[in-house]
Amino acid sequence: MSFEQLVFYAFAGISSLAALMMITVRNPVKAALWLVLTFISAAGVWLLAESEFLGLVLILVYVGAVMVLFLFVVMMLDINLAEMKEGFAQYAPVGALVALVVFGLIYLVVGPEHFGLDKTGLPVTHGPDYSNTKEIAVPLYTQHAYAFVLAAVLLLVGIVAAIALTLRRRGPRDALYQDIDAQVRVRAEDRLTMVKMAPEVEPDVSSKNEEEEGAK
């Protein structure tokens, strides 16, 4: 067994196990964490397949950003587990049956006789100067430039939709905003007025002492 095989089986095993745990565990936060583990081990498998760009971006985007925000939401939601599981036993047999049938169908179609090595050929191994990043970049920005721009439009629509749905224009009394520009632009004259006053004349020391003595 070569070292690559060892690493592959380790990652593949962790990945399957974590995926299984993700769907069986009861606590949603734990499920999200198992999903994170699935992502990381899947990224490891990708690295072994010489697609380091995809693997690392999977970690960077999904693990580092998307799942953190997801956890953020899941942690703050007060999910009532008992309520969610209501009717679970009732639907479980049907669900299991459907799952089995779908699994069987998918296995029949994507099984080894249709996607085996004799169909797809052995994976190509590349030399040390092969850069997966460049391999992805060139078709992405040439052949698929149109689709790339469309994906950007899709994200833009997502942003517009999210903001349009969540932004509530609140009145000036409901929320306080800091106007940094106004703060920076402020000058001393706006805040402080210099008042010309007659100088205070100190009374003589001798008379002051007398005053104090008088107070006593």
Added chain:
Amino acid sequence: MTFEVPNLAPALPEIVLLTLTSFLLIADTVWSKRCAHCTYWATQITLLVVGWLIVSSFTTQTVVTFDGSFVRDTLADVLKLFIVATSIGIFLFSREYLLQQRSYHGEFFVLGLYGVLGMFVMVSAYNLITLYLGLEIMSLALYAMIAMQRDSQKASEAAMKYFVLGALATGMMLYGMSMLYGATGTLELPKIAQVIASGHADQAVLAFSLVFIVIGLAFKLGAVPFHMWVPDVYHGAPTAMTLYLASAPKIAAFAMLYRLLWDGLQLALPDWQGMLIILSVLSLIVGTVIAVVQTNLKRLLAYSGISHMGFVLMGVAAGDAEGFAAAMFYIIIYAITSVAAFGMIIALARMGHEFDEIEDFKGLNQRNPWLAAMMLFIMFSMAGIPPFIGFWVKLAVIEAAVNAGLLWLAIVAVITAVIGAFYYLRVVKVMYFDTVEESKPAEPITRELGFAVSVVSGLLLILGLFPSWILDLCYRSLGVTVVG
């Protein structure tokens, strides 16, 4: 590594639309306080400009650019023109509705325009990725627009249902597309056709991918048994949104059907024809029968929409260019009729009173005979009563089915059309023969809107009197030589 700048000219309408919409997005934030209606007018001007661009560069050849991911042919141009035309109508009616409901936001129009862009992309898609992206751009805009009335529980529920089921459908479709890629090894639709023709594609994987793709398409069209979302969403969404949902996106969905099933999978016809026939028959029967018992007009129109999709799928299931042309004819007319029908509801709606129950139309003839007549036009057209255009589209589709040897399917369609006529005529009966106890006002909210409804409804009659040119257009854009 050299990069050849692709030919941008064929995609000029899309580029201009994207640029103007993005400009509008920024501009709206600036001028929304001072000039609320600027966004609306800018939207209409944008659509007019884009429409003019398409007309001025109308093509009769097939032009492919962006490395085979974008196609422009007569079909694309014709469908885009109809999308623009219906969208102008949609925004015209939406504006008054939103003003009436006090939920007028510039974002509605911006998202609507992005939705139109998504439809354009779908219509012109020539590979699986762009097809999918176009669909997603359109759907995302629609989800957001439905949910925009946040305080309305019904609208939020409708948006949620639409979003969850829509996401499920796109997931299915994406899975099917990835299988298709696995079977043929290419993303470009004409190349997929080539691979299938060469016989190198794995038949089992191909059939499997087709199942998922057809399910996804059926979800999007709202065909039985994937129709569950349609009535709830049509009913729950604000009427302006239902109007949008029921018109222009259907045209884009037809384009998707055509691109996938005809441009890409023409040779897999035996695989998908059977599925489409089943979908068609179920949609016809279920849509018609359930519509009979509806009391809400929006819900009724939703179920009748399902049965209309049955007719469209029947045309497609004929499996030849003539059938597709008939289906295209049908779906264009359906979109226009939807604009008229939901436009009528919008015209009569008031703040806090949606005017979407059939009860509301009781004795409309006494209260407003002109609008009652217009409603009569719409209902007759939907029922398929000559001389309205609705008759000719049904005739074209049935003819296509008969010519393709699907006689029994045609008979089912005729029977359901007769049953369908019952509930359309019931609305007419309610308007003309029932008397209203208390006289509620039935004036259009603005005179312009009454005029607009009249124009669109009148169009149904005028098109019905001269149906040949639009049918001719559909035949020509699909390359069918017209006989006689």
Added chain:
Amino acid sequence: MFETLQHWLSTWMWDWLAVLITILIQAVVIILPLMLVVAYLTYAERKVIAYMQVRMGPNRVGPYGLLQPIADAVKLLFKEVVLPSQSNIYLFLIAPVLAIAPAIAVWAAIPFAEGWVVADIDAGVLYVLAISSITVYGVVVSGWASNSKYAFLGALRSSAQKISYEIAMGFALVTVLMVADTMNLTQIVEGQKGGIWHWYLIPLLPMFVVYFISGVAETNRAPFDIAEGESEIVAGFHVEYSGMAFAVFFLAEYAMMILISYMTAIMFLGGWWSPFEGIPVLETLFAWVPGFWWLALKVAFLLFTFLWFRATFPRYRYDQLMRLGWKVFIPLTIVWVFVVMLLHYYKVGPWFN
């Protein structure tokens, strides 16, 4: 050196075991000095801040208090790890591991001098960015598992902060990649050879500032330490931790500080190159200094600035922090991507040719 070891091992044991043992040895060679540096960084921090505040700092344990970090470590090792009741024990204990594991794993791709790198990988920058983005899980999980409101608030603040600043950091790195034309850290340093004016600091000065400040925010250091915010939420995410579990969070934080300094030095300050290359007299005068020490010197200076910031600036308020990240840094970095694009196109200076 390690290749020969691996060859020798594989002559008499399984192949995979030989590779595993070699990797373990390499890891130890990095982790041990790193932990030592972390320990003395805490000492340096206390001393520097003390002098800035006109105090003496630690001066009791050993000469000049030099044994203070050792004493601290021993104390923390022998303290009890208190497990809060009603907490999620398993996640509570795994959280510190989640914090420290990526903070150490990142070092695999960092070159310390020419050729002194464990894994000279092609996508080095991406690797560092990806792995360091995982550190946030330690904070989030600890905050949630503690079953404490303060800890939870700290975790939420911290995760939002880290994600926001990661974007600016990533864009700053993109500009570096555009200048260097590679993602390999060794080659990025090679590209800056030849004197101080070849360093990427000059064409990318705003990016250097953005990257370093984002780095300060990423490591939850003052003035961005709202995740801890002892005056507001006691100590944030690690309020329930004690003993070694507590110490591990600090090991991770300081390891990340050193990492940010290394990355900044490698990408903007010419890595192990002497600043005097190409200057007639100075070049020969400093020719004897090995590259490792140049890099170490730059890193030491950057670490000093970390401490300096802490002693100088008051803590940001949460909305100000978000504003800085989203409305100042991210637009600035995006603009600079285009500036670099233009510089690249017109082949300006010694950096683009």
